[in-house]
Amino acid sequence: MELIKDLWRICRSDRSAMIGGAVVLLYVIIAVIGPYVAHVGTQQNPGDAYLGPSLAHPLGTDFIGQDVLTELIVGTRPVIEVGLCSALIVVTVGVIVGLLTGYIGGLIDSLVMRVTDIFLTIPGLPLVIVIASVIHSSSPFVLAVILSVTAWAGLARAVRSQALSLRSADFIDAARVQGLPLRTMIGRQLLPNVGPYVAINFLLAITGAIYAEVGLFILGIAPISGTNWGIMINLGMNQGALYTTKSMLYLFSPMAAIVVLQVSLVFFARALDRLFNPRLRVQ
Amino acid sequence: MIAYIAKRLLSALITIYVVVTLSFYMVRLMPGNPIAFLEAELEQQGGVPPDQIQQQVRAIFGVQPHGPLWLQYLQYVGNIFRGNFGNSALNPGVSVLSIIAAALPWTILVVGVALFVSFLIGIVVGTLMASYPDSRFAKIATGVVSLLSSIPNYLVAIVLIYVLADQMHLFPVSAAYSNATTPGVNLPFILSVLYHAILPIAAYTIVSFGGWALAMKGSVTTILGADYVRAAESKGLGPRRVTQSYIGRNAMLPMVTNLALSLGYLFGGSVFIEFYFGYPGIGYRLIDAVDSRDYSLMMGCFLLITIAVVFANLFVDLLYPLVDPRIVSPAARRQRADTSPTLEEKVHA
Amino acid sequence: MGTAARSGGPILEVDDLTVSFGTIRAVDSVSLAVQAGEVYAVVGESGCGKSTLAYSILDIVPPPGAVTSGEIRYSGRSLQGMSRRALNHLRAAEVAMVFQAAMNSFNPVLTIGRQVEHELEAHPGVFASEREGREYFDHLIGLVRLSPELVWSAYESRLSGGMKQRVAIAMALLLRPSVLVLDEPTTALDVLSQRLVIDILRDLHATLGVTIIFITHDLAVVAELADRVAVMYAGRLVEVGELDEIFYGTGRHPYVAALLSAIPSVTGDASAIRPIAGQVPNLAELPPGCRFEPRCPLARPVCHQVDPPLLSDEGGHAVACHVVNEGTARPGVGA
Numbered sequence: 033m034e035l036i037k038d039l040w041r042i043c044r045s046d047r048s049a050m051i052g053g054a055v056v057l058l059y060v061i062i063a064v065i066g067p068y069v070a071h072v073g074t075q076q077n078p079g080d081a082y083l084g085p086s087l088a089h090p091l092g093t094d095f096i097g098q099d100v101l102t103e104l105i106v107g108t109r110p111v112i113e114v115g116l117c118s119a120l121i122v123v124t125v126g127v128i129v130g131l132l133t134g135y136i137g138g139l140i141d142s143l144v145m146r147v148t149d150i151f152l153t154i155p156g157l158p159l160v161i162v163i164a165s166v167i168h169s170s171s172p173f174v175l176a177v178i179l180s181v182t183a184w185a186g187l188a189r190a191v192r193s194q195a196l197s198l199r200s201a202d203f204i205d206a207a208r209v210q211g212l213p214l215r216t217m218i219g220r221q222l223l224p225n226v227g228p229y230v231a232i233n234f235l236l237a238i239t240g241a242i243y244a245e246v247g248l249f250i251l252g253i254a255p256i257s258g259t260n261w262g263i264m265i266n267l268g269m270n271q272g273a274l275y276t277t278k279s280m281l282y283l284f285s286p287m288a289a290i291v292v293l294q295v296s297l298v299f300f301a302r303a304l305d306r307l308f309n310p311r312l313r314v315q
Numbered sequence: 316m317i318a319y320i321a322k323r324l325l326s327a328l329i330t331i332y333v334v335v336t337l338s339f340y341m342v343r344l345m346p347g348n349p350i351a352f353l354e355a356e357l358e359q360q361g362g363v364p365p366d367q368i369q370q371q372v373r374a375i376f377g378v379q380p381h382g383p384l385w386l387q388y389l390q391y392v393g394n395i396f397r398g399n400f401g402n403s404a405l406n407p408g409v410s411v412l413s414i415i416a417a418a419l420p421w422t423i424l425v426v427g428v429a430l431f432v433s434f435l436i437g438i439v440v441g442t443l444m445a446s447y448p449d450s451r452f453a454k455i456a457t458g459v460v461s462l463l464s465s466i467p468n469y470l471v472a473i474v475l476i477y478v479l480a481d482q483m484h485l486f487p488v489s490a491a492y493s494n495a496t497t498p499g500v501n502l503p504f505i506l507s508v509l510y511h512a513i514l515p516i517a518a519y520t521i522v523s524f525g526g527w528a529l530a531m532k533g534s535v536t537t538i539l540g541a542d543y544v545r546a547a548e549s550k551g552l553g554p555r556r557v558t559q560s561y562i563g564r565n566a567m568l569p570m571v572t573n574l575a576l577s578l579g580y581l582f583g584g585s586v587f588i589e590f591y592f593g594y595p596g597i598g599y600r601l602i603d604a605v606d607s608r609d610y611s612l613m614m615g616c617f618l619l620i621t622i623a624v625v626f627a628n629l630f631v632d633l634l635y636p637l638v639d640p641r642i643v644s645p646a647a648r649r650q651r652a653d654t655s656p657t658l659e660e661k662v663h664a
Numbered sequence: 665m666g667t668a669a670r671s672g673g674p675i676l677e678v679d680d681l682t683v684s685f686g687t688i689r690a691v692d693s694v695s696l697a698v699q700a701g702e703v704y705a706v707v708g709e710s711g712c713g714k715s716t717l718a719y720s721i722l723d724i725v726p727p728p729g730a731v732t733s734g735e736i737r738y739s740g741r742s743l744q745g746m747s748r749r750a751l752n753h754l755r756a757a758e759v760a761m762v763f764q765a766a767m768n769s770f771n772p773v774l775t776i777g778r779q780v781e782h783e784l785e786a787h788p789g790v791f792a793s794e795r796e797g798r799e800y801f802d803h804l805i806g807l808v809r810l811s812p813e814l815v816w817s818a819y820e821s822r823l824s825g826g827m828k829q830r831v832a833i834a835m836a837l838l839l840r841p842s843v844l845v846l847d848e849p850t851t852a853l854d855v856l857s858q859r860l861v862i863d864i865l866r867d868l869h870a871t872l873g874v875t876i877i878f879i880t881h882d883l884a885v886v887a888e889l890a891d892r893v894a895v896m897y898a899g900r901l902v903e904v905g906e907l908d909e910i911f912y913g914t915g916r917h918p919y920v921a922a923l924l925s926a927i928p929s930v931t932g933d934a935s936a937i938r939p940i941a942g943q944v945p946n947l948a949e950l951p952p953g954c955r956f957e958p959r960c961p962l963a964r965p966v967c968h969q970v971d972p973p974l975l976s977d978e979g980g981h982a983v984a985c986h987v988v989n990e991g992t993a994r995p996g997v998g999a
Contacts, residue, residue, distance in 0.1 A: 146329075149326070150333050150334075153330050153579070153621075153625055154330070154621055155580075155583040155620055155621060156583060157584065157587075158582075158598075158617050159621075161601065161602070161605060161617075162341065162601075162613060162614070162617045163341070243467045246467065247467065250469060250587075251586075251587070251602060252606070253602075269473075280477075283473075287470050287473070287474075291470065294465040294466065295461075295465045297465075298461060298465040302461065
């Protein structure tokens with residue numbers, strides 16, 4: 033409840049936060065209700081290809097005559113599903129690894145940190161591409177897992193340093209003296225303190241996942257099933273959309289959708305950062 | 316100091332080793348084991364005796380296909396360290412190494428220049444944003460920069476291609492240099508190379524300079540409030556001196572650590588950028604290999620990208636003590652600088 | 665020694681100075697005078713305004729603080745009217761300051777020597793050559809009992825807190841200022857380093873004859889070093905006088921008396937500790953009369969209504985208390 037009140041407070045004072053948050057919310061709503069209100073038809077009318085914007089087709093049509101706006105709406109859910117799922121995995125793994133190693137310390141800490149460092153150094157995108165090309169699965173969950181394979185490392189490191197600094201904090205000592213079990217220490221004492229940081233990184237993880245997954249779809253590496261923004265761009269480019277001006281709307285609509293979502297997420301995350309980091313507000 | 320270098324070097328080597336091992340297992344764990352797949356393909360083609368099939372497979376993948384696993388592993392690792400990444404499955408007889416060696420310089424050219432340019436622009440913009448925090452410029456710049464760095468780089472690439480290359484024909488659509496020129500150290504070639512490199516570099520830079528700007532802004536702002544800056548001013552040091560040696564040098568330190576991170580990012584992004592621009596760098600080759608199911612080439616590209624990033628990180632790590640003297644252990648020489656008698660000496664005097 | 669040698673008058677005069685942060689007066693109508701060559705201590709608890717007073721002497725009060733009334737005169741020249749250049753020269757070359765937590769006043773990426781060179785560059789008139797400057801610095805480093813070669817090439821991360829404090833003192837004396845201001849010189853140090861710094865300051869004062877003004881809340885340090893003491897409370901001066909008068913004399917301000925009796929004696933037993941009841945007033949909500957009145961054991965009705973002026977006797981011992989000054993027709997304010 034406190035969190036909601038706080039959120040409302042920032043949104044009211046910070047314009048960009050409000051807009052960002054509203055846009056993200058809009059996308060989420062579309063993602064949820066999209067497939068129920070819009071259907072991509074199965075008939076193909078090549079004759080209607082690349083029509084300009086009209087009342088029937090506010091964003092025109094694609095290369096086989098289907099309505100672009102519909103495709104956009106329907107295509108929202110898969111993208112957000114995978115993005116959200118991947119971000120959840122990243123945050124869960126990152127936080128658990130970070131908190132545990134930061135708090136326990138010792139040999140386990142050094143060992144796990146070595147592994148984390150390796151994952152941190154390996155360039156994520158090429159690895160994701162290699163794995164995705166090999167594992168042909170259209171399950172969004174599998175895709176989400178693949179996308180998370182290196183992204184958790186950065187968060188784990190950051191959470192660990194927070195946990196380390198908290199470990200020597202007085203209230204932790206007090207809790208320890210009371211004999212609280214590890215579970216409580218982490219859940220009740222440490223977690224709320226790294227909470228805000230994690231929330232912000234959660235949003236940023238979503239942007240990272242969307243960046244990677246759409247990229248994969250455009251390249252045609254992730255298998256094509258159904259409609260989503262990346263696939264729209266992929267199909268468009270394969271059909272030579274780059275070479276005609278008529279296809280502009282078809283090509284740019286999903287791009288705009290992606291950019292608007294990414295920017296909104298980033299602005300909202302930044303507003304959260306300003307909320308939790310009062311130092312920044314003074315600037 | 317030696318310990319620091321050794322530790323970093325060891326870390327880099329271990330990372331590479333782990334990645335090599337990872338790639339070994341990936342090939343084998345893939346659904347539709349590519350080695351078996353290739354064997355089957357060759358058999359199907361017919362007309363090739365079994366031991367020649369084995370030979371070809373072996374040349375392509377670099378390992379004895381049916382030997383015990385640990386033997387294959389050792390062969391694989393040994394091959395890698397000797398630079399043998401196998402042969403391209405699609406172009407038998409052409410070694411992966413030769414393909415990669417031809418592709419890598421292009422990637423380094425574009426990524427290197429892009430890093431340099433975006434670093435420069437970012438630092439300047441960031442410093443200005445921090446020095447005049449309430450100005451109109453700062454507010455607009457913050458917005459623009461946040462916007463630009465949230466856009467996926469491949470989208471920027473597509474827009475650039477679409478607008479500048481396809482529609483306005485201002486820039487070439489693909490390739491690293493024009494076929495009309497002959498490779499070599501001659502002016503037409505060099506110009507052609509630069510001409511073809513501009514768009515890809517622009518694509519990287521547009522998206523990355525924002526990150527640098529924001530990082531620099533944060534860094535400068537923190538340093539501006541530091542005690543030693545105020546102390547320097549209170550001693551009457553001139554503004555130029557203070558900006559250069561007290562603010563500037565300290566603000567740059569975190570930027571150096573970011574260099575390594577940024578390089579990893581840029582190399583990763585090269586898979587997208589090079590593909591869209593038809594630019595024959597290592598990212599392009601990777602995607603190409605994926606598309607044509609050329610697994611040995613794909614692995615080779617991936618390995619090389621990773622190795623390049625690891626070494627770049629190592630390089631920055633080794634560079635860092637030169638700019639930040641705090642890294643080297645401070646405790647050892649402390650005692651000798653103090654000439655006043657220690658407690659023991661006083662007590663026993 | 666500094667260019668402004670003894671001219672007879674006090675080397676530093678603070679005349680009815682008020683420094684405000686918005687509506688809050690961190691320093692409220694403070695007047696005092698420091699004679700050349702003496703060791704002058706400004707004492708008070710945290711937040712009483714003593715650090716702000718020190719900053720204003722060099723005109724480096726951090727914004728949003730600003731001097732809103734009064735004047736500071738250095739050898740007769742008013743700080744408030746000085747040009748930018750003159751002010752620049754004043755700082756470091758005539759009045760040098762050693763900040764609290766001097767350990768943070770060093771640039772972490774430059775050697776100490778490099779930073780000394782910067783200072784010499786910025787004030788070219790003081791030494792005939794850079795070599796001379798370096799030699800004098802080495803001499804000063806020796807006076808603060810450190811090794812010149814190792815300090816010159818060291819980075820601040822290699823020096824301990826106590827060592828950095830001493831280097832900071834040496835650096836402050838580099839341009840041969842007439843006045844050295846130290847803000848809490850011993851507070852951040854361990855006991856052994858404190859002893860060292862006190863001894864060093866005493867030696868420096870004897871050797872160089874520099875006027876020393878130091879700010880502290882540690883009465884023990886005051887007892888060791890000071891010639892004269894000024895006590896501040898909630899932005900006001902409540903007592904000024906010679907060391908002996910304050911510590912051992914009679915006619916003390918109740919606050920000062922309470923402070924002194926709150927110090928546990930090395931020989932006494934624990935029951936003798938008497939803390940001062942109550943709290944320092946909130947500067948935004950000051951009581952109408954004497955600021956110490958809510959906590960004062962001698963308080964009378966007049967104390968609640970009228971703020972006591974700082975009145976001085978012939979010897980220069982001044983107290984701001986109705987009760988202490990009662991009956992005495994002391995001439996106006998002064999130090």
